[in-house]
Amino acid sequence: FTHSFQTDLFTGKVNFPTGVFINGEWRAGGDKTTIDIINPTTGQLLTAISEGTAKDVDLAVEAAQKAFDTVWGSTLPEANVAEYWARKTFSDAKRFDIPESARVIRYYAGWADKNHGKVLETSEAVLGYTRHEPIGVVGQIIPWNFPLLMFAWKVGPALATGNTIVMKPSELTPLTALRVTQLGVEAGIPPGVLNIVTGYGKTVGHAISSHPSIEKVAFTGSTLVGREIMVQAAKSNLKNVTLELGGKSPNIIFEDADLNIAVEWATIGIFFNHGQTCCAGSRIYVQESIYEKFEQKFLERIKQIKLGDPLREGVNQGPQVCEQQFNRIMSYIDDGKKSGAKAIIGGKRHGTEGYFIEPTIFTDTTNDMRIVREEIFGPVGVLVKFKDEEDIIKVANDTVYGLAAAVFSQNISRALSVGHRLKAGTVWVNCCNQLFAQIPFGGFKQSGIGRELGEYAIANYTAVKSVIVRI
Ligand code: NAD
Numbered sequence: 001f002t003h004s005f006q007t008d009l010f011t012g013k014v015n016f017p018t019g020v021f022i023n024g025e026w027r028a029g030g031d032k033t034t035i036d037i038i039n040p041t042t043g044q045l046l047t048a049i050s051e052g053t054a055k056d057v058d059l060a061v062e063a064a065q066k067a068f069d070t071v072w073g074s075t076l077p078e079a080n081v082a083e084y085w086a087r088k089t090f091s092d093a094k095r096f097d098i099p100e101s102a103r104v105i106r107y108y109a110g111w112a113d114k115n116h117g118k119v120l121e122t123s124e125a126v127l128g129y130t131r132h133e134p135i136g137v138v139g140q141i142i143p144w145n146f147p148l149l150m151f152a153w154k155v156g157p158a159l160a161t162g163n164t165i166v167m168k169p170s171e172l173t174p175l176t177a178l179r180v181t182q183l184g185v186e187a188g189i190p191p192g193v194l195n196i197v198t199g200y201g202k203t204v205g206h207a208i209s210s211h212p213s214i215e216k217v218a219f220t221g222s223t224l225v226g227r228e229i230m231v232q233a234a235k236s237n238l239k240n241v242t243l244e245l246g247g248k249s250p251n252i253i254f255e256d257a258d259l260n261i262a263v264e265w266a267t268i269g270i271f272f273n274h275g276q277t278c279c280a281g282s283r284i285y286v287q288e289s290i291y292e293k294f295e296q297k298f299l300e301r302i303k304q305i306k307l308g309d310p311l312r313e314g315v316n317q318g319p320q321v322c323e324q325q326f327n328r329i330m331s332y333i334d335d336g337k338k339s340g341a342k343a344i345i346g347g348k349r350h351g352t353e354g355y356f357i358e359p360t361i362f363t364d365t366t367n368d369m370r371i372v373r374e375e376i377f378g379p380v381g382v383l384v385k386f387k388d389e390e391d392i393i394k395v396a397n398d399t400v401y402g403l404a405a406a407v408f409s410q411n412i413s414r415a416l417s418v419g420h421r422l423k424a425g426t427v428w429v430n431c432c433n434q435l436f437a438q439i440p441f442g443g444f445k446q447s448g449i450g451r452e453l454g455e456y457a458i459a460n461y462t463a464v465k466s467v468i469v470r471i
Pocket residue numbers: 141142143144145168169170171199200201202204205206209220221222223225226228229244245246247277278279375377403442443447448
């Protein structure tokens with residue numbers, strides 16, 4: 001196997017590693033079989049990575065346990081987590097994923113010396129206080145849609161609170177986590193504190209969520225797999241679970257909204273990252289009195305989206321992540337057409353190579369259609385008329401998901417009162433898809449359990465111990 005990322009200075013070509021990263025070093029993964037990593041722009045092979053096994057997870061847990069007992073969990077984590085990464089890794093940062101990830105890591109570095117318990121007064125004769133202790137070795141399983149940001153959201157709070165980590169990145173995008181971990185170790189993170197085991201969910205992911213020495217698993221991904229993780233966690237050692245799952249978020253546009261602002265955000269809401277966003281505003285509801293005007297402006301705006309090689313300047317939409325996702329999204333488009341909905345824009349593959357899909361909006365839908373109810377995770381939205389506040393609150397909440405929602409209105413009282421009645425973990429007013437390191441993010445209903453970001457994520461990774469002293 002090859003280890004480390006090496007750049008050929010003459011050709012600029014990067015040689016990718018194929019190993020897993022355990023205890024601060026590269027190793028050949030498990031049974032030596034590999035997983036192909038395909039460039040979605042061309043459909044061509046980029047590299048192949050190790051297909052890790054349950055044995056790799058055991059080795060990673062062992063290393064993480066040793067690091068927890070010796071260098072990380074037993075001392076107050078004063079170490080500047082931000083310094084380990086931010087000074088190297090993000091210097092070339094250009095896009096959302098990278099600067100936002102650096103902000104999250106810096107934010108949690110600031111928490112490392114602020115995670116303290118409380119003194120709880122009872123009577124003169126009793127002193128009670130709490131300690132926020134690290135949990136120990138934690139397992140983390142992340143998806144492919146933001147390979148670095150999802151890594152930062154998980155690793156930041158877990159390390160700042162003194163835990164050690166065994167992480168499985170998505171088999172579709174494992175290179176980012178491997179590279180950043182390698183840089184972190186080069187910058188001084190002790191061996192064993194952060195270990196990356198690449199591989200598939202059914203083997204490596206399963207080994208993590210059912211491992212008897214892992215006391216907590218934090219998962220981001222689909223609701224279907226989240227359900228399985230919870231079962232595995234319950235069956236093994238009843239480990240603590242946090243789940244960040246899917247969504248089918250409504251964007252609600254009232255007649256008193258600033259139309260230009262609403263059109264811009266509705267476009268970002270559904271088409272940002274090619275629709276591969278958990279909080280994508282995939283259900284766009286517009287009040288009937290402004291519906292025609294909105295539709296016309298929305299279509300004009302969508303026509304400006306430029307598809308192509310995502311590495312080129314000026315391109316807004318690249319390929320979907322892989323052939324399987326491409327086929328899945330196209331089957332939703334077919335299903336929408338067959339069930340009587342109308343694609344007023346898009347609805348087709350774009351080009352002949354790679355996995356590109358035209359930005360697609362359906363109208364003439366009914367609330368029982370799969371394109372209205374299920375998470376498509378692609379550039380496909382539905383545009384629907386509504387009558388009034390009561391009508392839209394009912395329709396918007398008629399979903400098993402509850403990750404996010406957006407309300408557009410210049411009447412702030414209306415926006416807030418509707419927002420408070422929506423069953424969603426995040427409500428945006430006159431914007432959407434805005435995330436901040438200090439503001440929690442997570443789902444109601446089947447969109448998840450627990451919160452990421454802010455001080456809420458600190459709580460995910462700490463065990464509260466009460467000490468009661470009789471004086
Ligand atoms: P996925 O559920 O298919 O996979 C997520 C991760 O779980 C991957 O690493 C995968 O290998 C692993 N996995 C799969 N089966 C497993 C099993 N049986 N046991 C353990 N691990 C297993 O999701 P995906 O396609 O990678 O990502 C898209 C999904 O992620 C969407 O549903 C999206 O909404 C969700 N997501 C949610 C958030 C959030 O913050 N709520 C953020 C990003 C993505």
